[in-house]
Amino acid sequence: MVYTHKSPALLVIGIVILAWGWLNQTGSMDGLQAWLQPGAYKEQKQAVEKHQAAEKAAVEKAAAEGKPAPEAKAMKPGKFDAVKASQAQLSYIVGGLFALVGLLIMVWKPKEGSLDYYIGIVPGIAFIVVIAFAVRWMLDPIFANWGKAAQPTLGWNFASIFNLNYVVLGIVLGIIIVNLLRIPAWAANGVRTARFFLKTGVILLGTLYSAAELVQLGLLSIVLIGIFVLGSVGLVLLIGPRINATNSMTGVLSAGVGVCGVSASVAAAPVVQAKAVDIAYTIGTILLWGVLCMFIFPTVGHLLNMGPVQFGAWAGTGILNSAQVAGAALAFDPKGIETLKVAEIFNITRVLFLPLIVVWLAAWYVKREVGAEKVDLGKVLVAKFPVFVIGFILMFAASSAGLFAPAGHYQGKYFSSTEIKEDKLLKEKELTALQSALPKARNDAEKKALDDLIANKKVMTREQDNTLRSVAKIEGLDKGAADALGAAHKAAWHSSKTIGAYRDWIAWLFAIGLTGLGMQITAKSLKQAGGKPLIIGSAVGLIKALGSLVVVLLFVREFV
Amino acid sequence: MSAVANPAAVDAAAALSIAGGLAPRTLLLAHHGTAGAEQAAALALSLAVSGQTRIVHLYVVPDFWDGMQGDDWLNNAWTRDAFAHHVENQLKKDAQDQMQAVADQCASSGIEYEPVLRYGKPAECLLEAVREHGADLAVIGPPRPKGMTGLRSRMDLEKLARGLAVPLIIAK
Numbered sequence: 001m002v003y004t005h006k007s008p009a010l011l012v013i014g015i016v017i018l019a020w021g022w023l024n025q026t027g028s029m030d031g032l033q034a035w036l037q038p039g040a041y042k043e044q045k046q047a048v049e050k051h052q053a054a055e056k057a058a059v060e061k062a063a064a065e066g067k068p069a070p071e072a073k074a075m076k077p078g079k080f081d082a083v084k085a086s087q088a089q090l091s092y093i094v095g096g097l098f099a100l101v102g103l104l105i106m107v108w109k110p111k112e113g114s115l116d117y118y119i120g121i122v123p124g125i126a127f128i129v130v131i132a133f134a135v136r137w138m139l140d141p142i143f144a145n146w147g148k149a150a151q152p153t154l155g156w157n158f159a160s161i162f163n164l165n166y167v168v169l170g171i172v173l174g175i176i177i178v179n180l181l182r183i184p185a186w187a188a189n190g191v192r193t194a195r196f197f198l199k200t201g202v203i204l205l206g207t208l209y210s211a212a213e214l215v216q217l218g219l220l221s222i223v224l225i226g227i228f229v230l231g232s233v234g235l236v237l238l239i240g241p242r243i244n245a246t247n248s249m250t251g252v253l254s255a256g257v258g259v260c261g262v263s264a265s266v267a268a269a270p271v272v273q274a275k276a277v278d279i280a281y282t283i284g285t286i287l288l289w290g291v292l293c294m295f296i297f298p299t300v301g302h303l304l305n306m307g308p309v310q311f312g313a314w315a316g317t318g319i320l321n322s323a324q325v326a327g328a329a330l331a332f333d334p335k336g337i338e339t340l341k342v343a344e345i346f347n348i349t350r351v352l353f354l355p356l357i358v359v360w361l362a363a364w365y366v367k368r369e370v371g372a373e374k375v376d377l378g379k380v381l382v383a384k385f386p387v388f389v390i391g392f393i394l395m396f397a398a399s400s401a402g403l404f405a406p407a408g409h410y411q412g413k414y415f416s417s418t419e420i421k422e423d424k425l426l427k428e429k430e431l432t433a434l435q436s437a438l439p440k441a442r443n444d445a446e447k448k449a450l451d452d453l454i455a456n457k458k459v460m461t462r463e464q465d466n467t468l469r470s471v472a473k474i475e476g477l478d479k480g481a482a483d484a485l486g487a488a489h490k491a492a493w494h495s496s497k498t499i500g501a502y503r504d505w506i507a508w509l510f511a512i513g514l515t516g517l518g519m520q521i522t523a524k525s526l527k528q529a530g531g532k533p534l535i536i537g538s539a540v541g542l543i544k545a546l547g548s549l550v551v552v553l554l555f556v557r558e559f560v
Numbered sequence: 561m562s563a564v565a566n567p568a569a570v571d572a573a574a575a576l577s578i579a580g581g582l583a584p585r586t587l588l589l590a591h592h593g594t595a596g597a598e599q600a601a602a603l604a605l606s607l608a609v610s611g612q613t614r615i616v617h618l619y620v621v622p623d624f625w626d627g628m629q630g631d632d633w634l635n636n637a638w639t640r641d642a643f644a645h646h647v648e649n650q651l652k653k654d655a656q657d658q659m660q661a662v663a664d665q666c667a668s669s670g671i672e673y674e675p676v677l678r679y680g681k682p683a684e685c686l687l688e689a690v691r692e693h694g695a696d697l698a699v700i701g702p703p704r705p706k707g708m709t710g711l712r713s714r715m716d717l718e719k720l721a722r723g724l725a726v727p728l729i730i731a732k
Contacts, residue, residue, distance in 0.1 A: 195633035263634035270646035276654055279628060279647060280711055287630050323631040351634045383638050513633070522627030527712040 003120025004110035005186035010123040011106060013130050014099025020133075021091025024084045036141040037083055044078035051075050087137060094133075098126045124183075124190015128197075128516040131177070132170055136511055139173075140166040163298040167330035170511055171294070174518020183519060194516020198326065199388040201509035205344055206395030207502050208337070210410050214396065217309075217342060220556065221349040224317045228548055229353050232540050233258030237364065239539070245532045247369045249278040251361045253285075253533045257540045259357050260350040261286045261321030267354055267384050271362040271375050277531075284528030285537040287521055290321030293545065298332040304553070308338035313556050315339075316346020317548040320541050323517050330510055337506060348389055355384040405496030408462075412499025415462045415492055424491035425457040426484055433480030437471075440481075446471050453485075459492040583609035588616045588695035590686055593658040594710060596701025599731040601662055604699045607729075610670035616693045617662045617675045619655050620685045622713035683716035687723045698728045 023029045034041040051073075059069045077085065101122045110116040147159025158164070177183065183191055209217075233254045240250025251272030256265035265282050268274070274282075297319060301311040315328045329343035362375040401407060406414045426434070434454050441447035449467040452460060459465045471477070472485040589604040591597040608615055628647065629640060659675040666673035676693065678685035690698055698720075704710050720728060 198633045260634055262630035263632040266629060266632045266635055266643040267639050270642050274646070274650075276647060276650040277711060279650075280624070283628055283630050290631075321631065323633055347634075354634070383642075384635075386634060387636060517631040517633060520627065520629070520631050522624065524622075524624035524712075525627035525630060528624060530712070531709045 002110050002112055002116055003189050004105060004108075004116050005120070005123065006105065006110075007123065007184075007186040008102070008106060009184065009186050010098055010126050011102025013123075013126045014095050014097070014102045017091045017095030017130060017133065018099060019095075021088040021095060024091070025088040027084075029084070033080070033084060035145070036138060037080060038145065040079040040083055044080035047078050048075065091133075094129060098122070098129075102126075121190040121193050124187040125193060126190070127184070127187035128174075128191060128194060128512055128519070131173060132166075132508070132512045132515045135170045135173060135515065136166040136508075139169050143169065161299060161302070162295070163302075163331040163334075165331060165334040166511055167327055167334055167514055168294070170515035171327055171518035171521075174515045175291075175521050178519045178521070179523045191516055191519050194513050194520070197509045197513030197516065198323070199391075201326075201506050201513060202344055202348070203388055203391035203395050204502050204506050204509065205337075205341060206392040207399040207404055207499055208341055208411050208506075209345075209396055209399075211400060214345070217345040218349070220313060221316065221346045224313060224548065224551065225346060225349045225353060227551075228317050228544055229258050229350065229357065231258075231547075232544050233357055233360070235540050235543070236536055239536050240532075243532060243536070245536065246275070246278065247365055248272045248274045249282070249532065250536075251365050252278055253282045253536060255354075255357055255361055256282050256286045257320055257537050257544075259354050260347070261290055261319075261323070263322055263351070264354055264357070268358050268361050271358055271380060272365040273369070273372065278533070280525075280528040281531040281533040282537070284525055284530065285533045286320050288526050288529040289537065289541050290319065290324040291521065291526070293319045293321075294324040294327045294331065297328045297545075300549075301332050306552075308333055308336075309342050310552050310556050312339045312342025313346060314549055314552040316343040316350070317552070318545040320537075320544070322347050322350060323514070326510055327514050330507075330514070337503065340506075340510065348386075348392060351386045352389065354386070355381045358384050399499070404498040404502070409496060409499070412496035412503070413493055414496065415465060416494055417458060417460045417492055419494055420458045420491045424487075426453070426488055430480070430484035430487065431457065433478055433484050437478055437481035440474050440477055441471065442474065453488055459488050465489060465492055583607070583612045584695075584697040585612065586614050586616055586693055586695045586697075588618055588686070588690050588693065588698045589662070590618045590620070590682065590698070590700040590715070591658065591662055592619055593654070593661075594701060594704065596704060596731070598701070600699050600701035601665060603729065603731040605665060605669050605671065607697070607699070608666075608669070608671045614672040614674060615662075615666055616689065616695060617659060617673065618686060618689045619658055619675065619677050620682045620713075621651050621655065621677070621679045622682065622711065623680050624711075624713060625651070625679075681716070682713060683719040683723075686715070686720065690724065690726055696726050698724060698726055699731060700728065701731050 020029075024033070055072055062069050101119065105119065105123070108119075110119065143159040143164040147157040147164070151157045162168075236254035236257055237250060239245075240253065241247075245253075252265050252269050252274035255268035255272075256262065258264070262283055265274075265279065265286065269279050297315050298311075301314070306314065311332050312329055315325050315332070319325045319328055325343050325347050326340065329340040330337070333339035359377045359380055362377060362380060366372045366374055398404065399409075402409075405412050406416060408414060431454050434450060438447065438450055441450055445467055449464045450471060452464060453468060459468060468485050469489060472482050472489075584607060587604055587608055589600060591601050604615055607613070625647065629643065632640065635643075655677055659677075663673045663675065674693070676689050678689065686698065686700070689695070700715055700720075703714060703717075
């Protein structure tokens with residue numbers, strides 16, 4: 001079978017993306033961008049006016065003194081310029097790549113084989129990417145603007161309340177496209193690769209955890225997932241036979257409702273010999289619940305003032321389907337990825353539970369069903385093991401070992417005395433302020449840290465930095481000294497560009513992946529929700545969502 | 561042309577058609593094992609005449625199965641393949657069971673039987689099968705009563721009414 005469709009679509013997408021980059025670079029899109037990014041535009045406009053006024057004053061002063069006009073200083077790029085520059089850069093790279101492959105498709109005669117397979121998926125990837133670009137760069141700010149504009153009339157910001165950000169809009173647009181417009185034939189193969197973007201996103205997330213954080217979140221997720229996964233699997237296995245559901249239906253439903261939704265049903269269906277109708281009912285029910293939860297959870301989270309750890313733990317436990325866990329986490333907190341970090345640990349814990357649950361169900365089914373085929377439990381454990389979790393662990397290990405940023409960094413932030421630039425060393429005025437603060441030191445360690453800071457004009461060690469942070473909190477400390485301590489601390493901490501880039505990529509990977517997954521949620525499959533799975537799934541899903549909410553609110557604190 | 565028929569009327573119609581030498585040569589029966597489809601099978605058998613009528617049994621696997629891996633993203637390719645094979649085997653087994661059941665009924669009535677398995681939208685598959693097999697009559701079951709459980713893949717009656725060039729009887 002030849003996968004590559006002879007279509008100019010990829011070339012057109014590549015050219016459109018390249019054109020967007022060029023228009024942004026040349027400033028032709030400034031009017032539109034100013035409307036899309038009003039805050040950044042206003043900020044930059046004010047900065048330009050201030051800069052121009054300062055330049056004018058300097059020229060006038062020089063003229064008055066009879067000196068030649070000073071050389072004009074270049075302005076640092078503002079947020080508005082940075083937004084345009086990053087869009088242009090990404091457009092050139094991605095658009096260029098798509099245009100090149102698009103050209104190849106037009107001139108190449110594909111033959112069966114690996115090259116054909118990989119080239120054949122590029123148009124579909126481009127289809128998802130261009131939608132993700134349009135959503136993140138246009139629809140997201142448009143809805144944010146509309147939400148603000150409608151606030152005086154409505155009394156509330158509908159875009160904010162309904163979390164209409166790029167993640168939710170991407171998934172919704174994906175669902176609309178697949179159900180109303182249909183996926184074009186040239187894109188069908190590539191759209192199915194959306195899951196790889198999500199898995200890559202999870203693997204890269206490994207760079208953003210500290211060991212302590214991973215241990216804390218890991219333990220919390222094991223406890224919560226352990227209780228709720230085992231609890232809901234057990235509950236379905238208990239209810240199923242009591243309402244005369246078949247063993248295969250009960251088995252496939254318990255995996256779906258208990259572990260990680262559609263993925264668990266897909267994994268468990270063959271081992272419990274699920275009938276076609278059981279699968280359709282179960283997957284329809286789980287998809288329906290997943291989509292509903294993705295909209296309801298973030299709104300409830302905001303109404304209850306939940307923090308990232310609480311919401312991530314709740315979404316990671318209470319939402320039946322794992323794809324919507326990531327969606328809800330990013331919908332709740334689209335700017336940062338703190339909630340996603342927590343939720344994904346829960347997702348990983350769930351998926352690690354999956355092989356064990358499948359083995360449990362296989363044993364349960366064989367015991368109850370006469371003539372059921374025996375399953376090689378060891379083979380099931382190996383086959384269902386989520387390999388991408390190893391990638392996550394490797395990235396965490398590499399990051400902790402200092403491969404991307406100096407060891408001991410947290411989310412890319414690290415201490416380094418040697419990297420402090422000359423212009424960031426403490427000035428004479430600041431040193432004088434610190435001298436006068438010396439008598440305030442409460443112990444020898446604080447006095448020594450201050451002495452060292454004055455002598456070196458910078459913080460030398462992390463321990464010293466910790467000591468000086470507590471000095472800065474001494475009551476009655478002179479403001480000049482406190483500011484100097486703050487400046488010294490700030491100068492010693494740096495951000496890793498590599499980890500910063502990973503953060504951006506993680507957001508993009510999830511945006512692209514979730515848009516693509518949205519394209520796999522069909523109304524036809526949602527409509528299949530029904531039968532006993534709908535009754536049992538709804539009851540257990542509701543108990544799980546409410547139960548985990550109560551547990552999280554009572555016992556989980558923002559401690560990480 | 562289409563008509564909704566109840567069993568008594570069907571008996572009368574069948575008797576009349578046979579008496580008038582109007583027995584269908586190729587009768588297309590849409591049947592996939594539901595209660596309504598059983599009614600359609602009974603009607604088709606009553607209309608068919610041994611030695612004159614061939615029943616083409618159309619079994620449609622609805623296209624909603626494309627979306628049945630939903631948004632699964634956690635599983636590896638091996639697990640997804642195992643699932644796809646399992647679903648295919650289940651659907652195949654369901655289809656074979658139904659086809660065998662109708663084939664047995666036809667055999668006991670001495671009616672020639674031909675099974676046709678299609679994947680897609682029921683109405684589109686029916687229109688295509690009628691054309692390809694030269695059917696001169698199509699028989700389908702009634703829509704499932706509201707509130708009754710079952711997979712949702714309804715026959716688009718409007719599409720049939722517009723697209724069919726042969727009479728259609730809906731069993732009641």
